[in-house]
Amino acid sequence: MQTSFEHIIKEYDGLLGRVAATYEANPALQQELVQEISLALWQALPRFEGNSSLKTYILRIAHNKAVNHIAYHTRQPRTQYEDGDAMEVVAPTNTEHQISQDQQVAQLLASVRRLPFQSRQVVTLMMEGLSYQDIASVSGMTVTNVGVTLNRARKVLMENIDHVG
Amino acid sequence: MSDNPDPLQRLWQSQQTQHPDLDKLRRDWRLIRYKQISYMTLDILGLLTGPLLLWLMAERMHWFEFAWLVAIVVLATPLTGYVLWQRRDALRTREIATQDYLVLLLNRSRRNVKIARVTRHSVIALVPMFFILHAGVYWLDAYPMERWLNKVIASTVILVVLLPAMWLWARRRERRFEQESRQLQEQIHEQ
Numbered sequence: 001m002q003t004s005f006e007h008i009i010k011e012y013d014g015l016l017g018r019v020a021a022t023y024e025a026n027p028a029l030q031q032e033l034v035q036e037i038s039l040a041l042w043q044a045l046p047r048f049e050g051n052s053s054l055k056t057y058i059l060r061i062a063h064n065k066a067v068n069h070i071a072y073h074t075r076q077p078r079t080q081y082e083d084g085d086a087m088e089v090v091a092p093t094n095t096e097h098q099i100s101q102d103q104q105v106a107q108l109l110a111s112v113r114r115l116p117f118q119s120r121q122v123v124t125l126m127m128e129g130l131s132y133q134d135i136a137s138v139s140g141m142t143v144t145n146v147g148v149t150l151n152r153a154r155k156v157l158m159e160n161i162d163h164v165g
Numbered sequence: 166m167s168d169n170p171d172p173l174q175r176l177w178q179s180q181q182t183q184h185p186d187l188d189k190l191r192r193d194w195r196l197i198r199y200k201q202i203s204y205m206t207l208d209i210l211g212l213l214t215g216p217l218l219l220w221l222m223a224e225r226m227h228w229f230e231f232a233w234l235v236a237i238v239v240l241a242t243p244l245t246g247y248v249l250w251q252r253r254d255a256l257r258t259r260e261i262a263t264q265d266y267l268v269l270l271l272n273r274s275r276r277n278v279k280i281a282r283v284t285r286h287s288v289i290a291l292v293p294m295f296f297i298l299h300a301g302v303y304w305l306d307a308y309p310m311e312r313w314l315n316k317v318i319a320s321t322v323i324l325v326v327l328l329p330a331m332w333l334w335a336r337r338r339e340r341r342f343e344q345e346s347r348q349l350q351e352q353i354h355e356q
Contacts, residue, residue: 006187009185009187009190013182013184013185014178014182016182016185017182017183017184018177018178018180018182020182020183021180021182021183027183030183031183031186034182034183034184034185035185035186035189035190035193037185038185038190039190039193039194039197042190042194043197044260047260057260060260060261060262060263061260063263064260064261064263064266067263067266067267067270067352068270070348070352071270071274071345071348071349074344074345074348101176101179104176105176105179105180105181108173108176108177108180109180117352121263124177126173126174127171127173127174127177127178128174128177128178129174137262138262138263139262139263139264140261140262140263140264140265140266141264154173157173158173161176
């Protein structure tokens, strides 16, 4: 394994995990998706030409791999184990503030997963800090459409989460 | 990110996530390489088997059997080429925008439905083709009756065991890819 790939994976592993969490609620399948995305990235990185930022390129690969994951699981019936209750990855908590934040994160994730596909992609790319231009290049939408979709999705999310701010 | 002014961004990025398992990644990478080499080898072998059989067995076969096998190879080669082309198409497309990628996946899924359908029909077409082979060999009196009968029995056993299994497998694939196409179609039109 190339060292540069390991560095990239270590630098962006949180981001890859968040993309997986956007599309997959089941913890076992989420882990599987993280692995699939990382592998796709490993295959794609040698073709990175610097036409966008590395983060934008990684997000494009990751979202497309997640789309593949959804398509695959549509045609493969899930086992009972895979259909188990969704549980988010939660670190041990001990303060009231932490518990409240965990609840908000869980609400945010549940709301994001209920969004239509395009809105879900656009809003999560925004939450990763991408510009409208970059979101448009990853999603394939126009910049104007990104703006409209994002405003609508943001409104839905803010309504569904308690006291965010 | 504490310096992030957007509350949604801050909340989103504070979530605990799963991390890639680097050791498993290395193992998966090696497995993928082995699989790629195996598929390539199988594809090449698949393409070469027909002509190789023709070349090796030409002298032992009746001319009618030889012509029949040539016809099968000629019919199967474009189909094999098409499937190979499909597989290559799968490798270099992950870097495009997601909307384009969805359209590409939808087209691929629809092509897979067609391939499964062609496979299903090809399986059925094998029955009359074997009938033509044995009828022709019988009519041309190519072999003694006993040898001809043995060949008919062997073909019938293969057809009875293999064809229903292949037909069912192809139908299951066809249904799965139809389901996938519907889901992708919905995803593309979701706003």
